[in-house]
Amino acid sequence: MANSTASSSQVLVHCPCLNALSISRPPPSEPPLSTYKHHDLSSLLFCEECDAIRCDTCVSCEIACFYCPNCLFEVPSASVRGEKNRCARNCFQCPQCTHTLSVVASDPDPSTPLSSAAASAGQPPYYLSCSYCRWDSKEVGIVFEKPTGLALQLQKSEEAAPEIVEFDHVKDHLEPFLRRGQAHAPHATTSAATSAASASLSSSSFLKDMPGLGQRYGSLFGLSSRARGGEAQGARDELEKYEALFPAGGLAASAKGKEKGKDVDLDAEHVRAMREMREMEDVASLDKRWTSSWKQPLLANDLKPLRTPLQAKRSKRCPECKHILIKPEQKASSIRFKIKLVASNYLPSIELYRRPPATIGSRLSAIAAGTASGMRRTPRTAIGRSMNDAGGVEEEPLRPGRTYTFELSFTNPLYEPISVRTQVARPIAQGGVEGAPAPFAVSSPTMSFPISAYAEEWEYEDDDDGGRDGGEDDDLEGGDGSASPFKKKRGSKYGAGIVERKMNRTTVALEVAVGRDTVGPIRANMLVTFVYQSEDSAAPPSPTKSPVKGGGHKDDQKSFSFWTLLPLGTVTPRAEPRRSMAVSSSSG
Amino acid sequence: MSSSTPIRYSKSDYIETDTGNKVAKSCHIKGPSNIVLGGKTIIQPGVMIRGDLRRAGGSGPAVVIAVGKYCVMGENSVIRPPCKTYKGVFSYYPMKIGDYVSIGSNSIVEAASIGNGVEIGKNCIIGPLTIIKDNARIADNSIVGPGTIIPSLGEWGGSPARPTVTLPESTPELIEAKAKAYYARFQPE
Ligand SMILES: [Zn+2]
Ligand SMILES: [Zn+2]
Ligand SMILES: [Zn+2]
Ligand SMILES: [Zn+2]
Numbered sequence: 001m002a003n004s005t006a007s008s009s010q011v012l013v014h015c016p017c018l019n020a021l022s023i024s025r026p027p028p029s030e031p032p033l034s035t036y037k038h039h040d041l042s043s044l045l046f047c048e049e050c051d052a053i054r055c056d057t058c059v060s061c062e063i064a065c066f067y068c069p070n071c072l073f074e075v076p077s078a079s080v081r082g083e084k085n086r087c088a089r090n091c092f093q094c095p096q097c098t099h100t101l102s103v104v105a106s107d108p109d110p111s112t113p114l115s116s117a118a119a120s121a122g123q124p125p126y127y128l129s130c131s132y133c134r135w136d137s138k139e140v141g142i143v144f145e146k147p148t149g150l151a152l153q154l155q156k157s158e159e160a161a162p163e164i165v166e167f168d169h170v171k172d173h174l175e176p177f178l179r180r181g182q183a184h185a186p187h188a189t190t191s192a193a194t195s196a197a198s199a200s201l202s203s204s205s206f207l208k209d210m211p212g213l214g215q216r217y218g219s220l221f222g223l224s225s226r227a228r229g230g231e232a233q234g235a236r237d238e239l240e241k242y243e244a245l246f247p248a249g250g251l252a253a254s255a256k257g258k259e260k261g262k263d264v265d266l267d268a269e270h271v272r273a274m275r276e277m278r279e280m281e282d283v284a285s286l287d288k289r290w291t292s293s294w295k296q297p298l299l300a301n302d303l304k305p306l307r308t309p310l311q312a313k314r315s316k317r318c319p320e321c322k323h324i325l326i327k328p329e330q331k332a333s334s335i336r337f338k339i340k341l342v343a344s345n346y347l348p349s350i351e352l353y354r355r356p357p358a359t360i361g362s363r364l365s366a367i368a369a370g371t372a373s374g375m376r377r378t379p380r381t382a383i384g385r386s387m388n389d390a391g392g393v394e395e396e397p398l399r400p401g402r403t404y405t406f407e408l409s410f411t412n413p414l415y416e417p418i419s420v421r422t423q424v425a426r427p428i429a430q431g432g433v434e435g436a437p438a439p440f441a442v443s444s445p446t447m448s449f450p451i452s453a454y455a456e457e458w459e460y461e462d463d464d465d466g467g468r469d470g471g472e473d474d475d476l477e478g479g480d481g482s483a484s485p486f487k488k489k490r491g492s493k494y495g496a497g498i499v500e501r502k503m504n505r506t507t508v509a510l511e512v513a514v515g516r517d518t519v520g521p522i523r524a525n526m527l528v529t530f531v532y533q534s535e536d537s538a539a540p541p542s543p544t545k546s547p548v549k550g551g552g553h554k555d556d557q558k559s560f561s562f563w564t565l566l567p568l569g570t571v572t573p574r575a576e577p578r579r580s581m582a583v584s585s586s587s588g
Numbered sequence: 589m590s591s592s593t594p595i596r597y598s599k600s601d602y603i604e605t606d607t608g609n610k611v612a613k614s615c616h617i618k619g620p621s622n623i624v625l626g627g628k629t630i631i632q633p634g635v636m637i638r639g640d641l642r643r644a645g646g647s648g649p650a651v652v653i654a655v656g657k658y659c660v661m662g663e664n665s666v667i668r669p670p671c672k673t674y675k676g677v678f679s680y681y682p683m684k685i686g687d688y689v690s691i692g693s694n695s696i697v698e699a700a701s702i703g704n705g706v707e708i709g710k711n712c713i714i715g716p717l718t719i720i721k722d723n724a725r726i727a728d729n730s731i732v733g734p735g736t737i738i739p740s741l742g743e744w745g746g747s748p749a750r751p752t753v754t755l756p757e758s759t760p761e762l763i764e765a766k767a768k769a770y771y772a773r774f775q776p777e
Contacts, residue, residue, distance in 0.1 A: 043756040069739045069751065072721075099733040099748040117676040131715075132733035132748045311739065311751075326757055335722045335740045335760055342758040409592070505592070 011350035011408070011526075012038035013343070014563035015055035018319060026425035026525035027563050034523070038565045041350075044343035045325045047318040053343055053562060054325060059316040066310045067332035070100050074332050075310055086307035088151045092128055095140075095288065095303035099132035103147045128305050137305055151307060162246050169245050177239045270298055344413060348420065348451065348530060351409040352566055397572035398522070403513040406568065412451040412504040418530045420506070421448045424566075425525040439518040440568070445497030446508045454504040514571055524566040534558040592773070599776035601633070610774065621649050626657035626687065628771050634664035641669045644679035652680070656687035658767040662710065663693040670698045670716035681717070688767035692728065703740065705763035723759050727752070 014027050014037055028034050036057065045054040066075040068087035075083070092101040105122025112119045125143035128150070129136040137143065144150055158164060277283070284300045316326035327339035398404060412418050422444060429436035494500070499507040514522070534556045602610045607627035615631050617623065619639030631637070639652045652669055661667065669680045685702045692710035699718040702708075706720050709728035720726070720738045727745030738744055741755045 040756075042758045042762050045757075067739075069742070070737050072737065072739060097733075097748050098750050100736060102735060115676055120673045120676045130733075131735060132731075328757075333721050333740055337757060340757050342756075342761075344758050344761070502592070 008351050008353035008409075009567055010040055011352050012565040012567070013041050013044055013053065013347065014038050014565065015044060015053045015058065016563075017055065017058040021561060021563070023527060023561060026527070027565075029428070029523045029525050029565060034565060041344050041347060042342075044347075045316060046341050046343040046346045047321065047323060047325060048341060049321045049323050050318060051560065052318075052320070053347070054316075054318055056316075058319050059325060060319055061314045061316055064313045064315045064328050065330045065332070066312050068308055069311045070308045072332040074330060080310065083307075085310050087310060088155065088307065090148070090150050091308035092150070092154075092305040093308055094130035094133060094135050095305055096135045096300070097130060097133040099130050100308065101128040101130055101137070101305055103127075103144075103150065104129045104136075105147065140302070140304055142305065154305070154307070166245055170242065173240075173242050273299055346413065347560070347562065348410045348412050348418065348528070350528070350564060351411075352568075353407045353409070354569060355405045355407060357404075398514050398569045400514055400518050400571055400573050401516045403511055404568075406510040406512060406566075407499055407507050408510055408566075409505055409507040410451055412506075413454055414532060415453050415455075416532055417450060417453045418532045419448055419450050421529045421531075422446070422508075423527045423529075424510075425527065427522070427524060437515055437517070439515050439571075440522050440524070441513045441515075442524055443511045443513075444508065446495070449495065449498050449506055449508055450501075451506045452501070452504050512568055518571045519573060521570045522568045524568055526564045526566055527561060528564055529559055529561040531557050531559045592769075594775045595770075595773045596775060596777045602776070608771075619652060622652035624651055624654045626655055626659070628657050629655055629659040629661075630771065630774055631661045632663045632665075632693070635661045636664075636666045636668070637661075638666075638668045641671070641680040643681065644677055651682060653683050653685070655685045656689065656704065658688045658764075658771055659685060660690040660767070660770060662691055662695065665691045665693060666696040667691070668696070668698050670700055670718075672717065686722070688764050690767065690770075705760055705767075707763065723755065723763060725755060 016027075017037065027037050039055050043056065045059060046052070047054050063077065066077060066080050066085075067073060068075065068089065068091055070091040071087065071089050073087070073089055075087070079088070090103065093099070094101050103126055105126050106124065108118055108121075108123050124145055126145070126147045127137045127143045142154070144153055273282075282300050284298060284303055288300075288303060289298075313328040313330075313332075314326070315324060315328065317324055324339050325341045327337060328334070329336045329338060408422075410420055424442040424444065427438045427440055427442075429438060497508050499509050501507075512522075512524075597610075601614070602612055604610050605625070605627075607625070609625045609627060609629045609631070611617070611625075611631040612633040612635065614633040616634075616636040617631075617639065618637065619642070622639035622642055623637060625631075637653060642650050642652045653667060667683070667685075669683045671678065671680045673679075681700060683697075683699060683701070685699075686704035686706065688705045689702055689708075690706075691697060691708045692712060694710055695708055695712040695714065697708065697712075697714040698716040699714045699720055700716075702720045703722035703724070705723040707725040708714060708720075709726055709730065711729045712726050713731045714720070714726070715732050715734035715736060717734060718732050718736045718738070720732075721740035721742075723741050724738045725743045726732060726738070726749060727743065729747075730745045730749040731747040732738070732744065733748040736749065738749075741757075741759060742751050743753045743755055744750060745752050
């Protein structure tokens with residue numbers, strides 16, 4: 001694949017996240033603001049009911065099922081809490097490297113012949129071993145008599161650990177308080193969410209609870225509760241003082257002390273260990289101490305194996321109408337969904353590709369033209385040819401003052417033809433400086449163009465260059481190998497600016513004139529509006545919807561608009577040491 | 589180049605089978621009678637496939653490596669059945685690779701099973717007896733430890749590889765379309 005340096009990029013799609021879409025005001029095109037609102041089409045969802053794009057940040061999520069990522073066992077939600085969100089079967093992670101541990105037997109007697117079954121089966125005691133970093137649980141004194149039911153065996157010692165006992169004690173202390181708070185919290189705005197909230201982690205309702213959090217923490221730490229309201233409020237705001245079971249900061253100390261049956265000064269022990277230390281790795285790293293354990297041992301050789309954390313499959317709801325957009329199958333290993341409304345089935349996907357510079361002549365004229373007004377179109381002859389041009393020319397950065405031709409390929413996922421209109425917003429001056437010249441100017445010769453409907457049989461068509469001898473007749477998937485329904489047409493037949501129409505894909509050209517003083521990445525906001533026939537029988541985009549009022553005829557046209565972001569590239573001025581020196585001396 | 593531009597290869601460098609598999613002549617394919625390719629699979633130059641490492645004690649033909657359709661094995665990747673000693677018997681175990689699977693260049697794969705639509709990056713090591721479920725993705729330069737189980741739609745990366753993100757719900761369709769498009773673009777000069 002010597003010449004497969006593909007450098008086309010997917011155009012990003014904007015999700016208005018419940019805000020009304022403004023045709024005249026483009027969304028922010030500069031990061032960091034742009035990053036959170038623009039997404040790959042493949043990661044977006046679509047609500048048919050609202051006729052709107054939805055993204056992962058605006059949908060509300062619910063847990064559909066919990067499962068262990070290692071043994072793929074689906075854990076009933078009732079037992080998830082009791083098992084502390086971790087697998088209660090035989091799945092453990094290495095405390096050093098997080099690789100899944102395997103249960104191994106101790107080596108058999110050395111006299112056993114190596115080829116015998118006993119030699120590979122081994123004998124008790126059993127222990128956990130990491131096949132990645134060679135850590136084993138004997139290092140921390142964990143061995144088993146039987147190779148089964150290990151989680152249960154470990155859970156017993158885990159439950160008795162002082163940090164777990166303390167944590168459960170804190171939970172018991174807070175639970176009645178939280179329950180009282182929940183009962184009184186104003187949830188009127190999220191009635192649908194609260195009805196499902198008992199088992200769910202609806203992100204929106206969680207956020208609504210956040211303001212109350214500070215209040216709760218206030219009383220948790222015994223801050224003045226009287227200042228925040230009268231006696232009546234006090235009944236549910238008041239939290240009794242918490243009495244710790246173990247002395248503060250002395251958890252580990254008391255545990256260790258108990259183990260050895262005597263009081264141990266843990267600090268002194270650490271100091272001694274550190275004096276003898278030869279390698280940094282002997283200290284447990286922060287992420288291991290903080291994220292992978294209740295106990296937070298200082299020394300790496302105190303880290304214990306961890307039960308594998310569970311993962312969850314999530315259902316997703318439209319935040320507006322509460323309809324389900326995503327509903328996975330319960331089975332952990334299944335990739336099927338009972339409901340799956342993804343945007344790529346509703347909106348055309350758009351691909352952006354920068355043509356390599358066509359000819360020296362057009363390059364010179366582009367440099368000479370400089371500004372947007374003087375911009376000239378690339379000669380037509382170059383367009384057809386460049387499609388077969390391979391090579392990494394386009395990896396070159398953009399240069400100030402030059403004009404570039406881009407191609408936009410639209411692919412229609414609908415079973416009906418659509419007509420697309422694009423409109424590139426006037427770019428905002430870099431850094432938001434008022435009155436500064438625009439960093440670039442975009443001109444598109446096409447106002448509106450058609451895209452044919454999607455058809456299944458086209459997936460296997462291969463009419464790229466008429467010279468093929470039809471060697472694809474043995475198609476596995478039932479392509480009938482008949483002649484393409486779409487003969488490739490040449491140049492001007494498509495209309496101005498349309499580079500190519502092929503199957504359910506239309507490619508148009510776009511010219512970008514980069515400003516003389518522009519530096520850095522440039523991105524363009526493009527509004528895409530597509531029009532389709534809304535027929536009653538049509539499957540997508542909206543089979544469940546009733547016909548538009550007053551219409552109901554076959555020639556009912558419906559349209560949908562969305563903003564996109566075109567990553568045009570990065571402008572880098574040519575290295576000109578003398579000039580840049582002059583600039584820096586004059587400005588400084 | 590745009591995603592519809594053909595990727596040209598020299599016709600003399602590849603063998604095309606009846607079912608549309610395109611196998612580079614510079615590949616090292618051992619035990620070809622034990623290897624099944626599902627059709628329209630592309631095996632790029634320098635790839636090593638060890639169909640000769642078969643289960644202990646068997647005789648006659650056996651399927652050692654089964655590959656689905658529309659797969660791509662990147663340059664210089666190594667596909668090798670996993671082995672282990674069980675009850676005193678050392679043996680290789682067959683490997684199954686689903687449809688629309690792509691394996692990046694220079695990666696070494698000793699998995700027991702790879703589901704449909706799995707993407708393995710460049711320079712990866714997929715440890716022995718690993719099980720990778722449908723539409724999971726392994727980032728470039730990752731090392732997947734022996735026996736790891738990677739759930740469907742999970743993206744894993746690093747060394748040892750651990751979960752990074754969950755891939756979007758539309759991934760299966762996206763990968764299938766990508767795999768078919770790549771095959772359609774891969775044409776002789
Ligand atoms: Zn959103
Ligand atoms: Zn498990
Ligand atoms: Zn390890
Ligand atoms: Zn909705």
